[in-house]
Amino acid sequence: MKILIVEDETGLRDSIEAYFTGGDSICETASDFTSALAKVSVYRYDCIILDLTLPHGNGLNIVKHLKENNHNDGVLIISAKDSLDDRLMGLDLGADDYLTKPFHLSELKSRVTAIVRRRSFNGSNNLKFNEIEIDLDAKAVKVKDIIVKFTRKEYSLLLYFIANKGKVVSKSAIAEHLWGDSIDIADNFDFIYSHIKNIRKKLVEAGGNDYIQAAYGMGYKFTDA
Amino acid sequence: MKLFDKYNRVNIAVTVIIMLVTGIIYYYTISHILTSQIDKDLVLEENEIFSYVNKNHRLPDVYESNHQQIVFAPLGNKSAERRFLDTTYHDSDEKDLEAGRALISSVKISGHNYRILVTQSKVETEDLIQIIFLITIGVIVSLLVILIVLNRVILKSIWKPFYKVLFQLKEFSLASHATINSTPSNIDEFTELDQAVISMAYRVKSDYQNLKAFTENASHELMTPISVINSKLDTLVQTDEFTDRQSKLLNDIYGTVTRLTRLNKSMLLLAKIENGLIQDNQDVDIKDVLEECLYQHEEMIYQLNIKLVTDLRDKHLQANKSLVEILLNNLLSNAIRHNHQDGKLSIYLDSEKLTISNTGEGNFNFQQVLKRFHKSDGSEGIGLGLTLCKQICDNYGFKFGYVQHGKMHAFNVTF
Numbered sequence: 001m002k003i004l005i006v007e008d009e010t011g012l013r014d015s016i017e018a019y020f021t022g023g024d025s026i027c028e029t030a031s032d033f034t035s036a037l038a039k040v041s042v043y044r045y046d047c048i049i050l051d052l053t054l055p056h057g058n059g060l061n062i063v064k065h066l067k068e069n070n071h072n073d074g075v076l077i078i079s080a081k082d083s084l085d086d087r088l089m090g091l092d093l094g095a096d097d098y099l100t101k102p103f104h105l106s107e108l109k110s111r112v113t114a115i116v117r118r119r120s121f122n123g124s125n126n127l128k129f130n131e132i133e134i135d136l137d138a139k140a141v142k143v144k145d146i147i148v149k150f151t152r153k154e155y156s157l158l159l160y161f162i163a164n165k166g167k168v169v170s171k172s173a174i175a176e177h178l179w180g181d182s183i184d185i186a187d188n189f190d191f192i193y194s195h196i197k198n199i200r201k202k203l204v205e206a207g208g209n210d211y212i213q214a215a216y217g218m219g220y221k222f223t224d225a
Numbered sequence: 226m227k228l229f230d231k232y233n234r235v236n237i238a239v240t241v242i243i244m245l246v247t248g249i250i251y252y253y254t255i256s257h258i259l260t261s262q263i264d265k266d267l268v269l270e271e272n273e274i275f276s277y278v279n280k281n282h283r284l285p286d287v288y289e290s291n292h293q294q295i296v297f298a299p300l301g302n303k304s305a306e307r308r309f310l311d312t313t314y315h316d317s318d319e320k321d322l323e324a325g326r327a328l329i330s331s332v333k334i335s336g337h338n339y340r341i342l343v344t345q346s347k348v349e350t351e352d353l354i355q356i357i358f359l360i361t362i363g364v365i366v367s368l369l370v371i372l373i374v375l376n377r378v379i380l381k382s383i384w385k386p387f388y389k390v391l392f393q394l395k396e397f398s399l400a401s402h403a404t405i406n407s408t409p410s411n412i413d414e415f416t417e418l419d420q421a422v423i424s425m426a427y428r429v430k431s432d433y434q435n436l437k438a439f440t441e442n443a444s445h446e447l448m449t450p451i452s453v454i455n456s457k458l459d460t461l462v463q464t465d466e467f468t469d470r471q472s473k474l475l476n477d478i479y480g481t482v483t484r485l486t487r488l489n490k491s492m493l494l495l496a497k498i499e500n501g502l503i504q505d506n507q508d509v510d511i512k513d514v515l516e517e518c519l520y521q522h523e524e525m526i527y528q529l530n531i532k533l534v535t536d537l538r539d540k541h542l543q544a545n546k547s548l549v550e551i552l553l554n555n556l557l558s559n560a561i562r563h564n565h566q567d568g569k570l571s572i573y574l575d576s577e578k579l580t581i582s583n584t585g586e587g588n589f590n591f592q593q594v595l596k597r598f599h600k601s602d603g604s605e606g607i608g609l610g611l612t613l614c615k616q617i618c619d620n621y622g623f624k625f626g627y628v629q630h631g632k633m634h635a636f637n638v639t640f
Contacts, residue, residue, distance in 0.1 A: 009449055015456035019463070080448040088505075102452030102486055105459035152520075168462045172479045179521050180554075181487065191524035216472035218462055218479070 001046040001116050005029045006036040006062070007078070008054050012101075016049060019105040020112075023166065033057030040066060040073065046116045047074035049108070050095070052086060060086075063093040074115040078103065104173035110163035129162050130224055131208050143206035153178050154199050161212065161222035170219040196220060229380040236376065237369060244365040248358070255357055259350040260326060264309055267328035270295065270343045278332050284339060292346035300338035305331040314346040323348045386410035390419050397426060399433045400499065437500055444493035451489065454482055491609040494551070495597075498616050509549050511540040511574060518553045519572075525561050526570065531583075534571040540579075542640065544621055552617045555610040556581050556636055563634070582635035591627040 003020055007013040008031050017027045028043070030036035033056040040048065040062060048066075052059035063075055075095040079086060087098045096115045099108060117127065117136070127134040133142045139155055141148050150158065160177050161169065174192050200210050213221045270293065277285040284297050294314070307330045314325025327344040389408045397405060405426040408419045458479060467475065497503050515537060519526075526533055542549065560570055560583035568584035593599055595615045598608040614636075618625035624639040 009453060011453035012449075012456050015453070015460045018460050019456075080445060080452070101448050102455040102482075105456055170459065170462060170479055171476070172483050173459070176483075181490065190528070194524070215462070216467045217469065218467070218472045218475050 001112075002026050002044075003028070003112065004036070004039055004043075004045045004048045004073075006031075006048060006054065006059065007051045008032060009051075015105060016108065019109065019167070031055075033059070033062070036062055037065060040071070041069075044071060045073045046119065047076060047096075047112045049076050049078060049112065052077060052079040052081065052090070060090060060093060063090060063095050067094045072119070074112075074119050076108075076111055076115055078108070104170065104176060106160070106164045106167060106169045106173045107177055109167070110160050110177070113163035127159075127162065129165070132158075132162075132203070134159065134162075143203060143208040146206050148202050148206045150199070150202065154195055154202070157195055158199055161220070165211075165222045165224070168215040168219050168221045174219065228384070229376060232380070233373060233376050237372065240369065240372060241365070244361075244368070248361045248365070251361060252354065252358060256350075256354055259353065260347075263326045263345050263347065263350065264328070266293075267309070267326065267343050267345060271328055271330050271341065274330075274341055274343075275332060278334055282334055284332075284334065292348070294342075294344045296342040296344075298340045298342070300331060300340050302338065304338055305329055305340040307331070312344060314344050314348070324351055383412065386412070386415045386419065390415070390422055394422060399430065402501070404430075437496055440492060441496040441500065444489050444496065447489050448493075451482065451486055455486070458482065488609070491613060495609065495613060495616055498548075498620050503545050503548060503620070505545055506543045507546060509542045509544050509546050511542055511549065511553075511579065512537045514546070514549055515553055515572065515574060515579075518550070518557050521554070522557055522561055529561065529564055530567050531561065531564055532567070532569045534569070535573075537572065537574045538576065540574055540576055540640070542621075548617050548620070552614050552638070555614050556638075559583075559610060560634075560636070569633075576640070578637055578639050580635055580637040582633050584632050585634050586632070588629065 001024060003025060005013055005016050005020070005027060007016065007029070010031070013029055013031065017029055021027045028039065028045075030039050033054040036050075036054065036059075037057075048062070050059045050062060059077065059079075063077075066073055066075065075090075075097075077086075077090045077095045077098045078101060079098070080101045090098055096118070097111050099111055117125075125136045127136055131144050133145075134140070135142070141150055141155065141158065157174065157178060160174070171189050171192055175189060178192075178195070196212055200212055204210055209224070211222050211224055213223060215221045274285060274295070285295075287295050287297065292314070308328075310327050310329065312325050312327045314323045324347040325344045326347050327342055330341045330343070332339050332341055386408045393405045393408075396403070405423050407423060408415070410416050410419065458475070462475060519533075519535075560581050563585040564570060564583045565586065570581075570583045573580045594611050597612050599612075615625050617623075618638055626637050626639065628635045628637070
């Protein structure tokens with residue numbers, strides 16, 4: 001997938017670029033409003049990761065520009081402002097999602113993947129990873145055509161891992177993804193392990209492979225390597 | 226003591242004393258004038274006697290006129306000293322004694338000395354003085370009454386602007402949006418006071434606004450560097466193999482950054498609520514949100530083997546959904562975190578009230594825990610949880626309360 005990262009903070013832009021590059025993804029970057037506008041006027045992207053507060057202009061105007069020109073690139077707004085006004089305006093203008101800074105790169109990746117998947121909708125909204133097949137509409141998981149029952153949190157975690165396959169996902173990121181940021185995350189570290197244990201067990205019992213590796217006590221990595 | 230009571234007291238005391246002193250002086254002056262008037266009459270009478278004696282060389286016939294008596298008495302060789310004296314006057318008509326004034330004098334007729342005693346009744350003088358005295362007293366009393374009433378009425382109306390300013394000062398609150406209104410007055414001091422109070426209130430408010438804006442901006446600006454650290458950490462863990470020691474360090478950094486983020490978000494949220502920046506109200510199904518919160522906490526409840534009792538009725542509110550989520554999550558987190566193994570957790574929700582009660586050791590001061598950054602011993606939170614709850618409740622006019630029954634701690638929100 002082709003992604004444009006519009007972010008003026010160099011450190012953050014580089015990190016996002018490094019995280020997204022590789023696999024089947026190509027990344028381009030823009031550090032201010034003008035260059036971002038120039039890029040979206042010429043090229044099409046599967047998803048644009050867009051910061052709102054940019055030098056020389058407001059990111060919302062880029063969303064407006066896309067809509068006025070009937071470009072349906074996916075747009076994910078990332079902003080330090082957690083204001084509902086901005087969120088609603090962004091989504092009203094046609095953005096697909098809104099993520100408040102600070103965020104984990106894995107969360108960003110999972111949101112971007114979801115946007116791209118929704119946009120490349122081709123008849124069936126199914127996600128396949130080797131022998132695992134997920135019906136995103138019915139939220140049903142099949143392993144080798146056998147339906148495996150997952151709890152809500154396990155299902156969400158499995159999708160999260162697949163979106164971040166090959167990457168080490170930290171426990172903090174997992175906890176924040178599963179429990180949200182209004183709950184003290186440190187309380188939940190112990191429960192991550194039991195959820196992962198359950199996912200592994202269910203996948204293996206259905207005849208699938210164990211793709212989840214523990215990563216040096218820091219987090220987990222979903223990989224078929 | 227109120228100002229005008231104090232003022233009245235001094236004023237009236239001084240007025241009464243001055244009036245009394247004036248009255249006394251008045252009395253003596255008039256008394257003196259009238260007495261000397263009588264004395265003149267007496268001298269006139271004496272002169273008449275002298276002229277009669279000179280002419281006729283005998284004592285005149287004594288006749289008694291109204292209010293005047295003349296008595297002659299032979300003195301022999303002695304002579305009488307001429308003097309005035311206060312005496313009594315015996316009224317032959319009315320048969321009673323009246324105050325009188327007398328002149329004793331002497332006259333020599335053909336070698337014999339006679340004492341002359343001319344007495345005049347002072348009853349009319351006394352009457353006059355009495356009337357004057359009564360009038361004076363009357364004037365004093367009516368003056369006092371008028372003074373008291375006038376002072377009360379005038380002072381009350383004069384001080385009205387002062388009390389209005391005072392009332393506004395009492396009602397003044399930094400958090401409220403009400404401003405202090407100008408209180409017009411034609412008294413310079415009060416106008417000055419009013420202007421001083423208004424400008425003070427304005428300054429205090431604007432300082433407070435600046436402070437709040439600073440908190441908000443500072444928290445905001447911090448978000449960007451925190452997100453850079455966060456993303457760099459996420460990138461770092463992708464790079465290589467790590468030793469146990471390194472991964473322990475990385476875990477600690479992750480934990481700290483998460484804490485920092487939470488702290489910062491809470492501060493930002495507090496500042497936003499205080500600044501009234503959170504509006505976007507929508508219809509929130511409390512029961513729904515509560516069930517979602519319970520789902521989020523299910524692992525902890527399960528792990529501590531907490532007995533959960535719920536009785537949830539339908540309750541809808543007009544509020545910001547994320548604030549309600551934060552409120553309920555915080556309350557629930559506390560109720561679980563301060564619970565013990567095999568403890569109890571009951572949640573009751575009806576249209577008026579939400580009560581979350583849990584078993585837990587120890588006591589605490591409710592007012593104390595509402596303060597910012599207050600942490601109980603062994604608490605892992607950031608010390609803003611209950612402050613946020615209180616602030617959110619205040620924002621929507623809910624009453625946030627706490628009751629303790631033995632080991633059961635119950636937090637309640639009255640809608």
